[in-house]
Structures are given as structure tokens and as C-alpha cells.
Amino acid sequence: MANVAVVGAQWGDEGKGKIVDWLSSRADVVVRFQGGHNAGHTLVINGVEYKLSLLPSGVVRQSKLSVIGNGVVFDPWAFIREVNAIKDKGVSVTPENLIVAENVPLILPVHSALDKAREEAKGAGKIGTTGRGIGPAYEDKVARRAIRLCDLTDEAVLVEKVDALLAHHNALFRALGAPEMTPADILDPLREIAPQVLPYAAVVWKQLDELRRAGKRILFEGAQGTMLDIDHGTYPYVTSSNTVAGNAAAGSGMGPRAVGYVLGICKAYTTRVGSGPFPTELKDEIGELIGQKGKEFGVVTGRKRRCGWFDAVMVRQAVKTGGIDGIALTKLDVLDGFDEIKVCVGYRLDGKELDYYPSNAGAQARVEPIYETFEGWKDTTRGARSWAELPAQAVKYVRHIEELIQAPVALLSTSPERDDTILMTDPFAD
Numbered sequence: 001m002a003n004v005a006v007v008g009a010q011w012g013d014e015g016k017g018k019i020v021d022w023l024s025s026r027a028d029v030v031v032r033f034q035g036g037h038n039a040g041h042t043l044v045i046n047g048v049e050y051k052l053s054l055l056p057s058g059v060v061r062q063s064k065l066s067v068i069g070n071g072v073v074f075d076p077w078a079f080i081r082e083v084n085a086i087k088d089k090g091v092s093v094t095p096e097n098l099i100v101a102e103n104v105p106l107i108l109p110v111h112s113a114l115d116k117a118r119e120e121a122k123g124a125g126k127i128g129t130t131g132r133g134i135g136p137a138y139e140d141k142v143a144r145r146a147i148r149l150c151d152l153t154d155e156a157v158l159v160e161k162v163d164a165l166l167a168h169h170n171a172l173f174r175a176l177g178a179p180e181m182t183p184a185d186i187l188d189p190l191r192e193i194a195p196q197v198l199p200y201a202a203v204v205w206k207q208l209d210e211l212r213r214a215g216k217r218i219l220f221e222g223a224q225g226t227m228l229d230i231d232h233g234t235y236p237y238v239t240s241s242n243t244v245a246g247n248a249a250a251g252s253g254m255g256p257r258a259v260g261y262v263l264g265i266c267k268a269y270t271t272r273v274g275s276g277p278f279p280t281e282l283k284d285e286i287g288e289l290i291g292q293k294g295k296e297f298g299v300v301t302g303r304k305r306r307c308g309w310f311d312a313v314m315v316r317q318a319v320k321t322g323g324i325d326g327i328a329l330t331k332l333d334v335l336d337g338f339d340e341i342k343v344c345v346g347y348r349l350d351g352k353e354l355d356y357y358p359s360n361a362g363a364q365a366r367v368e369p370i371y372e373t374f375e376g377w378k379d380t381t382r383g384a385r386s387w388a389e390l391p392a393q394a395v396k397y398v399r400h401i402e403e404l405i406q407a408p409v410a411l412l413s414t415s416p417e418r419d420d421t422i423l424m425t426d427p428f429a430d
């Protein structure tokens with residue numbers, strides 16, 4: 001039985017939430033394996049909108065098990081806020097249908113304070129992070145000084161670890177001219193939140209192993225996208241985790257063969273939020289129009305997303321580096337009505353042509369896109385639920401993208417609504 005990993009193939013916000021929600025009807029378990037509450041995943045079900053950041057997008061289906069894996073960085077206060085918000089919408093969330101890996105590292109107030117102070121100090125050169133403390137929390141994990149969820153059960157260990165953590169962070173705060181923190185600043189809020197979050201703590205690797213052996217279907221939900229991956233993205237303008245499907249296993253406590261099919265999500269154009277290079281960015285009225293039609297504003301920070309044409313070179317690179325088997329192409333409807341549509345098929349750099357995106361930050365900023373131009377379509381694709389409903393030019397556009405990125409389109413999304421989705425290949429099929 002193939003388990004499926006859903007990952008972003010661009011710079012995030014490709015529509016992963018919608019696709020994970022749709023696919024989760026075919027799964028038993030939905031697992032988040034990286035990132036944190038920097039993610040913003042939107043689901044629209046019968047006109048009702050749900051915005052999820054830390055909770056897996058399967059949570060709305062109540063009967064499915066939602067799992068936050070060890071590869072996530074976990075803010076306990078954000079978690080409780082989100083659980084309460086979704087409960088207010090009438091969704092039942094309990095430790096029966098939502099569990100969190102006991103070895104997940106915590107995001108603490110020191111982390112968001114440091115994230116913001118660093119961004120401020122960088123000024124114009126800032127990364128444009130979400131300010132949620134994601135980078136500093138991953139730094140502490142790798143430096144082996146993170147406080148983990150399981151530490152909240154052991155007061156003596158917790159006190160010792162907070163002292164060690166502050167020895168490091170207060171030195172940084174002094175250097176940044178920011179106020180220092182006392183152990184009580186960390187310990188008191190942690191002691192208060194612990195009884196609320198600990199009921200969700202679980203030995204996730206063990207439960208996933210049992211579920212897998214019982215033949216249950218697992219859907220891994222990625223956050224961000226390949227171009228924000230710490231290794232394969234536009235470094236240093238990236239997030240601090242591996243966003244590719246290769247991380248799904250390590251980030252949930254399973255072996256590499258746990259992932260059978262990798263579904264990459266990409267928009268029929270490109271967006272990016274935050275700083276960093278973006279070869280096909282449109283800083284003109286076409287970019288504005290795409291942003292307006294696509295409602296391109298960030299879910300987490302409300303920032304306006306930068307918009308541009310589809311970059312087939314970049315998505316092909318995401319297909320290769322991430323082992324993507326098929327694509328879910330979203331927001332095709334946003335391109336309805338354009339006279340012509342462009343697609344980047346190569347780059348020009350210093351008089352040479354490139355068929356890949358280079359790693360060097362200077363080269364990434366300087367490459368110029370080589371475009372192919374397509375005739376647009378006048379009829380609408382919005383809300384189409386079958387291939388036959390699509391205008392001929394839209395079909396041509398999709399087919400050409402498949403060739404350029406060297407991966408088939410398995411799903412097509414034509415509106416934010418759950419059921420406005422066309423299935424070509426079932427990723428869960430054996």
C-alpha cells in the first residue's frame with residue numbers, strides 16, 4: 001500500500017492544505033514532519049474557510065488521526081490557541097484524534113524574540129521570516145540544547161536545561177542590545193501550559209509503526225516548498241528545515257520506504273513571500289492582476305505575495321531533488337482570461353544558457369528567464385471537475401508543463417473549494 005507525501009514544489013503556498021484535505025478522505029493518518037506555525041494552510045469546505053498553521057490539514061475530518069512528528073518545531077501556546085480556534089468552529093479535537101511526538105523540540109518566547117531582533121538588525125538585508133522563532137528553535141535543536149515536549153514531565157531536568165539555554169541566549173541578547181531573560185520568564189509559562197499540552201504527547205514512531213503494519217494509509221503533509229528548503233532552496237533566503245519528501249521519514253520516525261508516492265504541489269504560476277531571488281517575478285500590472293485574481297496574501301503574516309510566471313526550470317529541479325512522482329497543479333483558474341501566458345524554460349547567465357537554477361546567491365539573483373509564450377483561453381476553468389470541461393488551450397498548457405517539468409499532473413485544482421479538484425492518477429493506488 002503506497003503512503004503519500006505531499007510537498008510544495010515552489011516557494012510555499014502552492015495549495016498544499018487544500019490537496020492534503022482532499023486526499024485525506026483516502027488516508028487514515030495525516031502527519032506533519034517539518035516546519036511549524038510559520039505554515040499557513042487554507043481549506044475551504046462548503047464555503048467554510050479553515051486556516052491551519054501547526055495542525056495537520058486532516059484534522060477537520062475528525063475521524064482521521066492527525067500527527068505532529070518529531071521533525072516539527074512546536075510552539076505549545078500556538079498549538080493550544082489553534083486547537084481552541086478549530087474547536088470553536090465545531091471540529092472535535094482530542095488526544096484521541098491528535099497526537100504530538102514527545103521528542104518534538106519546543107519553540108519558546110526566546111526564539112521568536114531572537115528571530116525578530118535579528119531581522120530588525122539586518123534591516124534591508126532581512127530574510128523576511130514569519131517571526132515565529134522557527135530558525136532559532138531549529139538552531140537550538142541542532143546545537144543539542146533544545147527543550148523538548150517530554151522535558152515538561154521532569155521538573156529537575158527542565159530547570160537544568162533552561163539554565164543552559166539561557167546561558168547561550170542571554171549572551172546573544174546582550175550582543176543585540178535586547179533585554180535578557182530570567183529562568184522564571186521561561187519556566188513559569190511552561191509550567192502553566194504543560195498540563196494543557198501533555199495529554200497530546202505520544203510515542204509517535206511506535207504508533208506509526210503499528211498503524212503501518214495494520215495496513216493503514218499514511219499521508220505526510222509538507223510545509224513550505226522546495227525553494228525554501230535549507231539545502232535545495234534559495235539559501236540563505238529559506239526556512240530552517242528540509243522541506244523535501246526525503247525528510248518525511250526522519251521527521252516522523254519511520255524508515256525511507258514508508259513513503260511510496262511523492263506528490264509535488266505547484267501553482268500554474270509562481271509566488272513568493274519574503275525576500276530573496278525570484279527570476280520570473282512580474283513587477284508590473286500583470287503581476288498585480290495575478291495577485292488580485294489569486295488573492296495572494298499570506299495566511300500567517302498577511303503580507304502581499306510577490307507574483308510571476310510559471311518557472312518550469314525550477315519546478316523540474318524540485319521534481320529531481322525531491323523525487324516527485326506526480327504533480328497537483330493548482331490555481332489554473334487564476335490564469336483564465338489572459339491573452340497570453342509565459343513559462344520560463346531556461347535561464348541566461350553571463351551570455352550562457354542554463355537548464356538548472358545555480359546555487360550561488362549572486363548567480364541566483366542575476367539569471368534572466370528565457371520564456372515560451374502560450375496563447376491564453378477565454379472560457380473559464382474555475383470550478384471544473386472533469387478534464388472534459390477544460391478549454392482546449394488550458395489542456396495544452398497543462399500538457400506542455402508536464403513535458404517541461406518531466407512529471408505527470410496527477411491532480412488539478414480549479415478553485416479553493418475541496419471538491420473542485422480533478423483526479424487523473426490516484427497517488428494512493430498501488
Ligand code: GDP
Nearest residue numbers: 013014015016017040041042331413414415416
Ligand atoms: P499552502 O500553504 O500550500 O497550503 O497554501 P495556502 O493556503 O497558503 O495558499 C493557497 C491559497 O490558494 C489558499 O487561499 C487556497 O484557498 C487557494 N487555492 C487553493 N487551490 C486553489 C485553486 O485551484 N484555485 C484558486 N483560485 N485558489 C486556490
Ligand code: IMO
Nearest residue numbers: 012013038039040128129130223224239273274
Ligand atoms: P506554507 O506551508 C510561504 C518563508 C518566509 C521567509 C522564509 C523564512 O504555508 O507554504 P521562517 O519564518 O520559516 O524562518 O521564514 O520562509 N516562509 C513561507 N513562505 N509559505 C510558507 O509556508 C512559509 N513558511 C515560511 O516568508 O521568506
Ligand code: MG
Nearest residue numbers: 013040041299
Ligand atoms: Mg501557506
